[in-house]
Amino acid sequence: MDTLRTDLSRFDAAIVDLDGTMVDTLGDFAEALNRMLRDLELPPVAPAAIERMVGKGSEHLILSALAHVGAPAPAALFDRAWERYQHHYLEINGRYSAAYPGVVEGLKALRARGLRLACLTNKPTSFAKPLLAAKGLNGFFEQVFGGDAFERKKPDPLPLLKTCEALGTVPSRTLMVGDSSNDARAARAAGCPVVLVTYGYNHGEPVRGVDADGFVESLADLAAA
Numbered sequence: 001m002d003t004l005r006t007d008l009s010r011f012d013a014a015i016v017d018l019d020g021t022m023v024d025t026l027g028d029f030a031e032a033l034n035r036m037l038r039d040l041e042l043p044p045v046a047p048a049a050i051e052r053m054v055g056k057g058s059e060h061l062i063l064s065a066l067a068h069v070g071a072p073a074p075a076a077l078f079d080r081a082w083e084r085y086q087h088h089y090l091e092i093n094g095r096y097s098a099a100y101p102g103v104v105e106g107l108k109a110l111r112a113r114g115l116r117l118a119c120l121t122n123k124p125t126s127f128a129k130p131l132l133a134a135k136g137l138n139g140f141f142e143q144v145f146g147g148d149a150f151e152r153k154k155p156d157p158l159p160l161l162k163t164c165e166a167l168g169t170v171p172s173r174t175l176m177v178g179d180s181s182n183d184a185r186a187a188r189a190a191g192c193p194v195v196l197v198t199y200g201y202n203h204g205e206p207v208r209g210v211d212a213d214g215f216v217e218s219l220a221d222l223a224a225a
Contacts, residue, residue, distance in 0.1 A: 013116040015120045015160060016117060023103075029054060042069050052204035058086075062078065062082055119137075125147075143163060145162070174193075195214040198216065
């Protein structure tokens with residue numbers, strides 16, 4: 001870890017992102033999106049393109065994919081696309097994804113330090129909870145909030161502030177662990193310190209260019225902090 005080394009004692013809780021932070025879900029996204037596009041008689045989208053679209057919620061992901069493949073009037077197609085995407089994602093959720101190395105070790109280290117944990121993701125809650133269960137990660141978290149849990153999504157600070165309320169902690173003593181500028185911007189606005197992993201989905205941009213308090217190659221690095 002670049003910073004915050006030996007300093008986890010100043011936190012009471014941690015809020016952890018899901019896609020790109022704990023679980024590599026690019027395969028799930030690609031499978032569900034391409035099944036959706038096939039239903040709409042549209043061409044497929046490559047995983048490399050999908051990776052740049054991930055992180056701002058399912059609505060943004062679907063509209064971006066429709067625009068990418070040249071769909072006429074993506075907004076007019078959205079309701080049908082969302083219905084097909086939700087159908088396929090719930091069917092394949094977790095089958096084409098895997099937890100990143102070091103995730104379990106990192107979560108255990110945070111819990112061993114006495115930190116209360118919440119998962120906060122822009123993924124719909126109905127997708128997030130089964131995925132955590134499928135990967136054996138659900139038992140680490142007191143709270144799980146998806147992108148539909150609050151009025152606004154990350155990078156707005158509201159989800160972090162509401163998650164802090166649910167945990168009974170103050171933002172300054174709540175560490176945000178994520179993988180993108182979305183997480184960092186939300187944390188900065190909410191007043192939470194933030195550490196980013198270096199391997200996730202940062203909209204195609206180098207993650208080390210993001211304003212964060214530290215970077216880790218693996219969540220297991222938190223065990224050394």
